[in-house]
Amino acid sequence: MSNTLEELIEHPVFYHFSKIAAIPRGSGNEKAISDYLVRFAQARRLEVIQDEALNVIIKKPATPGYEEIPTVIIQGHMDMVCEKNEGTIHNFESDPLQLRIIGDMLYATDTTLGADNGVAVAYALALLDAEEIPHPSLEVVITTEEETTMGGALAIDPSHFNGKILINIDSEEDHKLLVSGAGGIKITQTLPIVWEVAPTGVQAFKISIGGLKGGHSGISIDKGRGNSNKIMGRLLDDLSSKIPYYICQINGGSAVNAIPRETSATIFLHSDAHRNLEQTIAKWNRLLKNELQTSDPDVSITLENIKHDRSTVFSEDTMSKAIASLMLIPNGIQSMSMEIEGLVESSTNLGIVTTTDAEICFESDSRSSVKSLKDHIVNQSKLLADALGCQFETDCDYPEWPYNPHSAIRKVFEQVYKKKYGTDIEIIAVHAGIECGIFMDKIAGLDAISIGPDMYNVHTPDEHLSIPSTLNNWTYFLSVLEEMKDFSWGK
Incomplete structure (x- = not known):
């Protein structure tokens, strides 16, 4: 070595x-x-x-x-x-x-x-x-x-x-032959932002979710790892029921086909709600440590009081729809294969959330080894986008790779492996493009x-x-x- x-x-x-x-x-x-x-x-x-x-x-x-x-x-x-x-x-x-x-x-x-x-x-x-x-x-x-x-x-x-x-x-696995893979498609839901003048006398805070392992959105989707964008949706939704606050940006993830590890949101609130905010963050740290103790033991939510020069925030309607999008956009395993034990059949990953001056963009990477199930995820996502008044589009659509029971090259690899190692090689399919x-x-x-x-x-x-x-x-x-x-x- x-x-x-x-x-x-x-x-x-x-x-x-x-x-x-x-x-x-x-x-x-x-x-x-x-x-x-x-x-x-x-x-x-x-x-x-x-x-x-x-x-x-x-x-x-x-x-x-x-x-x-x-x-x-x-x-x-x-x-x-x-x-x-x-x-x-x-x-x-x-x-x-x-x-x-x-x-x-x-x-x-x-x-x-x-x-x-x-x-x-x-x-x-x-x-x-x-x-x-x-x-x-x-x-x-x-x-x-x-x-x-x-x-x-x-x-x-x-x-x-x-x-x-x-x-x-x-x-990505030695001593195995990959013989089938999933098809995929990128789904983008875009929410137009209506801005309002920020109230006076508010403080700005940055909420950051981190410490997650992330991983390949196909290969690692069955690991039960936390998705920082989805977690942020849960936190903001819970916070809405406790204190009045305002959002000016949400950003998370850096690659649509990677399970997002980090997401941040900048919010405004009045000083008398600060203590309640801290208590809510502490509660969610405890909840996540319990939920993700095996898959993501280092998960954490941090809170930082920051300086700001923004004068506008999301309107109440924009804020409600942004949180609903984070909560309701499909994510994770959607179905498991009935033919191959342990194989994910269809899934989707909310990989990127980006706030610009005009819109909030939610990008998902969806996969399936069965085309009709991939189409179902697309249709489900479009219905949600339509209900929330979001623009909807798809691209990067690519086909699945079906198993070929008569593959000659597979037989060559199998024969060489048996000769080289004295045992049969494992044949696998993968939930990835x-x-x-x-x-x-x-x-x-x-x-x-x-x-x-x-x-x-x-x-x-x-x-x-x-x-x-x-x-x-x-x-x-x-x-x-x-x-x-x-x-x-x-x-």
């Missing part, structure tokens, strides 16, 4: 991971990493395509003896979720990630690591860079904006590909599988990647490519 980062990056996978970690690549900010991939391919005289969506496709001919094996598409995404701990000085638009090793895990420093999906990029570059690794003809495609809109994959021109086999490297569904929708007859090493707490600043698992998954991946030569491909 490598004890230092310098030793670790001597391995080609971690060498390339360290290179891309130095390039800012939040969703929507992929130009630099996309250009880097193009230069990488050009320097090695490999065929490369960069499309208008900044997706990059790199092609490499088969090694000797593998010319007759079907072409394989290797796929991942170049963007990452940008989350950092409160108070951390890090500019995701310009600053490199600061990698560090703790035990046998790789972390960034107080930010997301980007192993989701930097691992796929590192694997692909290490494979393309190698001369001694046997493999069939490769078509490596690294997409953009997977973490936000799936826009890169949705923009892909399928005519660029000859392959009918897709190996996606965006799974995987680009396989989009590619299968575009390329007729595509056969897909997804793999990846163990990673933890993705989409949070505590994201970390198992070093031994990354190396193990790499050798397993290479063994599959090598042994594809001995598989009977429809013969």
Whole structure:
């Protein structure tokens, strides 16, 4: 095991991971990493395509003896979720990630690591860079904006590909084969703000909810973790029944597909209500410590008396509708699969709440492996928006990835695993958006599988990647490519 980062990056996978970690690549900010991939391919005289969506496709001919094996598409995404701990000085638009090793895990420093999906990029570059690794003809495609809109994959021109086999490297569990994923859609409910003149003689207070673990809104939705936006709705609703107060802003969450960890609200009230406010906050700290003692033991609500120069607050109607939205917008698990034990079938996550001068925007990430249930969540959300006089829209709609019982590439992975480890590999489905569904929708007859090493707490600043698992998954991946030569491909 490598004890230092310098030793670790001597391995080609971690060498390339360290290179891309130095390039800012939040969703929507992929130009630099996309250009880097193009230069990488050009320097090695490999065929490369960069499309208008900044997706990059790199092609490499088969090694000797593998010319007759079907072409394989290797796929991942170049963007990452940008989350950092409160108070951390890090500019995701310009600053490199600061990698560090703790035990046998790789972390960034107080930010997301980007192993989701930097691992796929590192694997692909290490494979393309190698001369001694046997493999069939490769078509490596690294997409953009997977973490936000799936826009890169949705923009892909399928005519660029000859392959009918897709190996996606965006799974997060070693020793498992991912064979099915959920479809998803982004739902936005927007409440116009009617402003009123703030009363005189009031004090301003900032209520902050924090200490929550958060996590990936698909992978972690079954962990029972607190959603700071929903908690804020409960607190403000309870406060409304106790004291008169006024709201001037509510903001929470930073990524629609991450369970929000922090939400704040700025409120005004008269000094004689201060004591009651403190008592209510103390009560909610006790309630949440009890409710979330297992999932989020560090949850806390803080209260700060702040200076302000605002002269307006939400009207009573706006305030009522904002709190109702926080309370009633669907959130969390909506249904569980009856076919696969423990698999979430449909869910939704109120990921972002933003206040501007004109409106309050509520953004949710909804998922389902059954399209009709995804449609139900959309319809339910629209009815609520209509009832509250909110604007409603959806985007980033992408298809589910259905299970293929006749998958040939799954059989190859299963056979290689049994030969390598002496036992059967676990077959899983996941409640998360995987680009396989989009590619299968575009390329007729595509056969897909997804793999990846163990990673933890993705989409949070505590994201970390198992070093031994990354190396193990790499050798397993290479063994599959090598042994594809001995598989009977429809013969």
